[in-house]
Amino acid sequence: MGPTSLASAANPAIDDAHALMRGAARLLFDLGVNAIPEFTLPCGRRADLAGLGPKGEILIVEVKSGIADFRADRKWPDYFDWCDRFFFAVSDRFPHEVLPGQTGLIVADAFGAGIVRESPVQPLAPARRKALTLRFGRHAAERLMRSL
């Protein structure tokens, strides 16, 4: 699949964020990390993708559809407070060098993705992990119920 097939219908210069999100979610799933889209954090920010691993590890993936999308978001470091590992997910036409090095990097298309750079691990404090895991479970169940 060429990068152009990822182009957003509204603006071909940027990528379809939803397609990238799906590709990244499939990657996480293959890695044993079960992810949900649009997870609202206690701080009020919404993570594009939040994943829960088999040992309770929490990942956040922020999808960027283009450089403008990345540059407009000055608050992405806030995510570090709410996960063990943080990744940006972009397409292969995104200039990876503009992304900060202390984050993980996922390159995705609509059908899958690969980890290009692992994220550093900053383990959550136990009380916060507990609260986030509960929030994650309740959020996923609510979303599932609405979809049934």
Place this chain on the structure above:
Amino acid sequence: MGPTSLASAANPAIDDAHALMRGAARLLFDLGVNAIPEFTLPCGRRADLAGLGPKGEILIVEVKSGIADFRADRKWPDYFDWCDRFFFAVSDRFPHEVLPGQTGLIVADAFGAGIVRESPVQPLAPARRKALTLRFGRHAAERLMRSL
């Protein structure tokens, strides 16, 4: 809605377990408990409905479509090990008096339900609650992902 409209298409003498499950899930949702169907427990048994409350409380609801269904299930006390509160959910044509008194009782139809008898509370040990909450979140996310 009369009880007959709950009758299973395959056998009008018994109730549609899926409809009862949906009614019970809506009740839990209204009570702030987010529930998922068919939650497999670490012991291998599958709970018809498992719910996660705002403070992390875990509920299990076992749906019974008729007396035969209840009598065939000799292992329902096993559920006590995996939740803080346990309920049977039945229709209003189910003879409630055959159900054991030390359990909660939900009377449901396809559109909603009511708690007829509260369940005793037997709090889970912290380590088990933690493991079940993680399992719940991962299970709900997996189910949600498959439904998206």
